[in-house]
Amino acid sequence: PIRYFPGVPSPVVHPENVNMVIFRENTEDVYSGIEWRYDSEEAKKLRGYLNTEFGVKLTDDTGIGIKPISRFRSSRLVRKALNFAVDNSRKSVTLVHKGNIMKYTEGAFKDWGYQVAENEFKSRIVREEDYLKNKDEYKDRIVVKDRITDNMFQQILTRTDEYDVIATTNLNGDYLSDAIAAQVGGIGIAPGGNVGDLHAIFEAVHGTAPKYAGMDVANP
Structure with missing residues (x-):
């Protein structure tokens, strides 16, 4: 809210x-954590599969993330x-x-x-x-x-x-x-x-922001 x-x-x-x-x-979504570094074995396998099976052109320096919805x-x-x-x-x-x-x-x-x-x-x-x-x-x-x-x-x-x-x-x-x-x-x-x-778990959206403690600059 x-x-x-x-x-x-x-x-x-x-x-x-x-x-x-x-x-x-x-x-x-892309926050699901399904991703691999560009130089990982998993990324190499996925790039190879996508390039071979679907004609996608992914270069060897491409990291991969999946967006499930x-x-x-x-x-x-x-x-x-x-x-x-x-x-x-x-x-x-x-x-x-x-x-x-x-x-x-x-x-x-x-x-x-x-x-x-x-x-x-x-x-x-x-x-x-x-x-x-x-x-x-x-x-x-x-x-x-x-x-x-x-x-x-x-x-x-x-x-x-x-x-x-x-x-x-x-x-x-x-x-x-x-x-x-x-x-x-x-x-x-x-x-x-x-x-x-x-x-349910409720929380303040912000962090603790310790760097602003005692400075009287926070809003509010």
Whole structure:
């Protein structure tokens, strides 16, 4: 959750418009740790396999990382975001992705997210394109929409109050959470939680920053 606290210095003109909750899938994507140094035996084997079997042209100085995105974990994440939106009377859920380029990972994340919304929350949600055609008819529904990641960084600055709950992949969520927190004064006042089906761990997003101790320079 990221929102503005009056009196906290902010670099933007209207930090009070920020009131977002980011749901970030936390077990997959390029953060899953499936990667090898360029000079490792594993990387050599993978390069050879990809070059031989699929005609990919990877040079010998190429490190390799794998980006797993699954239907189960993507759907679980979006389901959590939608349930939160329903339970807390939020206005919208935005699926943030780079599916225009990474079609079978982040593009799939977007598609699976819409499927969950339409199959499990049909009476509570409306897709953005339908909402824009008849706002009065759907004024009590949660608007489900999607945005391309790079454009979303512009949107959170120029159309801040149009975004409420955000559901996204691991790397995108890492970037977005820090960027949005900067609008309200920094990650020092943005709490986070790792929430599973049975257990949850909550934490401050920032570290202890011992180098600033006793200097009266932290915000807040």
